[in-house]
Amino acid sequence: MSWSNWIRQFHRWVSMAFTVGVIVNVVAVSTAGGKEPAFWVYLLALVPLALLLLTGLYLFVLPYAIRWRGRRRAVGEV
Secondary structure, three states: OOHHHHHHHHHHHHHHHHHHHHHHHHHHHHOOOOOOOOHHHHHHHHHHHHHHHHHHHHHHHHHHHHHHHHHHHHHHHO
């Protein structure tokens, strides 16, 4: 499996973890009964969100980097 495919698959799995974290967060806040839930409940969604940001930026830039690399090679061969 290539590096890009591994990142894409990791991004998909982390997105599922993020969705579960948001659902747990909403349930914890709605069932808290007026008191504040534990701080770690809020981090359940933020940690996967940071990973999604990093992998998403990589996947966003990847086509441009491939195109840029292809142009650079074509100029170097001439």
